[in-house]
Amino acid sequence: MAELPIIVVGAGQAGLQVAESLRRGGYDGSLALIGNEKILPYQRPPLSKQYLSEGMLEDRLLFRSSEYYEKKDIELVLGQHVSALDTSARSLIVDGKTRPYGKLALATGASARPLSVSGSEHEGVCYLRSVDDAKYIRGRLSADPQRVVAIGGGFIGLEVAGSARELGHSVTVIEAQERLMARVVSPLVSEYFRKVYRSRGVDIVLNVAVNRIERSTDGSLIVVLADTRTIPADLVVVGIGSSPHTELAETAGLHCDNGIVVDEFAQTSDPYVVAAGDCTMHKNSRLGIFHRLESVQNAVDQAKIAAMTLLGNQKPYDQVPWFWSDQLGAKLQMAGRSDGFNRTVMRGSMEDGEFSIFYFDDDVLIGVDSVNRPTDHVVSRKLLAAGANVPDQIIVDLEQNLKTLL
Template sequence: MGAAADDAGMVVIGAGQAGLQVAESLRAEGYVGPVTLIGEEPHAPYHRPPLSKAMLCGEAGEDQLTIRGPEALERKGIALVTGARVEAVDRVAQRVSLADGRVLAYRGLAFATGSRARPLPVPGAELEGVLALRTLIDARRIAAALEGAERVVVIGGGFIGLEVAAAARKRGRAVTVLEAADRLLARVAAPPVSAFVADLHAEHGVALELEAAVTAVEGAGGRVSGVRTADGRLHPADLVVAGIGILPNTELAEACGLACDRGIVVDACARTSDPLVVAAGDCTARRAGDGLLRLESVQNAVEQGKSAASALLGKERPFTAAPWFWSDQYDVKLQMVGLSAGHDHVVVRGSVAERRFSVFYFRDGALVAIDSVNRAPDHMLGRKLLDKAVAVTPEQAADEEFALATLVR
């Protein structure tokens, strides 16, 4: 697609996975006008999933995290601006103002502002040694703190918290996980998966405390010494990592008048309430049926990024694939596809004892999600089953002798 002489170009706010995907997809779609990718962090776009996995375990260096370096982006004609904060967006004048005084005009604008770690809402959260994990800088701090830590308390039994716990145990640290719910991964997995993950961590020496309401973080001399729970107990710690969820970065979008509701509201094509503005990634809430769907995953960032680029060029590319996620803990890979919320029937296929099984979730007789532990073929097949809305019965899912793959041929 050729660029008009007066083409102000495309501006992408946020240089993470979603923002990078928007910029590169614009080029892949044939757009030849200016593309500017603005990142608040000082780094080129990098992979976030390894931060809580391979990086904390010492199995991956920072040089292995970069998705696309400045030189590669330059070859594609994408101007990368790092360490820059966008201060305001004027949608009438179609301008983006940076904190350093620069002003960029745009023809089309993409918000890929991501999310931030939810702050710990208790006294003592500001003490030295209380950290959260969201960025590369966060991961550096936690990795450095693990070097000298003996006792680690992780607040939150979701993916991030459990991955940090696994990494700390692999490095020989004493670890306690405090989870407010009555089971781990309560928001995303069925009881069989929660129980398996709890047993896995217990086998590796993690002290699990369920229904543990944190009331305060305590310390001495400005440094953390322990975490107090509602039952009065103090859990000693010289490092505390809070993994209690994320908050979408919507402040900039709200300030310029875009529709926001627990995220920047977008349709299946990543379009916002402004026809010249799209949004992609963790900062979004997608209209789905009568409600809004928030997804926090690499897949969502990539697929919405592609849809957003198409929308900026006047094309329709709805993101309709079943959502999928994964988590690595010790020698276990947990892969999830679909959304299990509201399921009314669960079937287990495989052997929990052998750590190779899948949990199939049904609602009103229809398959809605699959969680797989060390059974990658089930996960890959599950993506096809859900994307094609293939009818699967609970009896077929439970029968190891039945070849589910025949249903998608």
């Protein structure tokens, strides 16, 4: 009898990487990649960036051509829904049919957290997660100048705001917290970007929640804030975080806690099931913490670990997290962590729009945020990985090459 297949559920960045790494690692058995969207696996980062602002073609979003999957003998099962997982029988229900597996990888991703206020269901209130979402927004932004309101001042809200502004629309960003990107960057960086947006004519409204969304008599929308202010809008894009897709795992009895819980080997609480990417609450052995991380870096690096575990070649996940965001011409690149610091050291200057902020916990470098200083970012990732000692006087002196510290 043929060996049972490895099945990967979720055909996003992490799912595809698991499949590729399995083949790369020498697995030549049966392999299926199941996704609920009909389109071939594609990249999400450009959806809020080049896809919106530069009219990028859909073909260019695709990771691989269909021939690639044939060549690699990866069975693509697209546009189908996995409704149940039975870990004792080791089988899935896919579009109503039972599919047995030998081993399983869950890369089910996350979805946009829905806005729950009254009026959230109005036409013109949307989210950005999939290519269909992006297509809708791009269609709306191709019309005459629109009034665009982004609810949420995180990466999605800001990138959409920046793209819409570059296309000539009038844009307002509403953030419930007291600063932009509060969950992921330090207050210094938040304030820098607030000024960048303001100087480019984007209204930034901080520290106030949305109370409701109304439809006016002419069909346009009115966003009503908790302090009774009203903001008229033609299009409202909501970016207020994401929720991991854990339903399948949870119903099957896998341990979940704001994500599918996995150890540093991407192993779930079931020995035949691994998980990777946005859907996991995972352990990073370098940082010594469990966390959920929605990023390309995590999707790719954790997927590689998951594939190795499936191949019986365990290696702990200890990558330095990194991320990037392109906003109104400013290239923001983050490495390590920007929370838990007790002092910062600046390289370059905010006035020039080219700077890096080095975050320290006493003398230990824990993270670096760079704006338009890609070299700093790149070297920082290496410094963080090496646990290098990074003296203040070298950081502040632009004549000094950080590479000498490696």
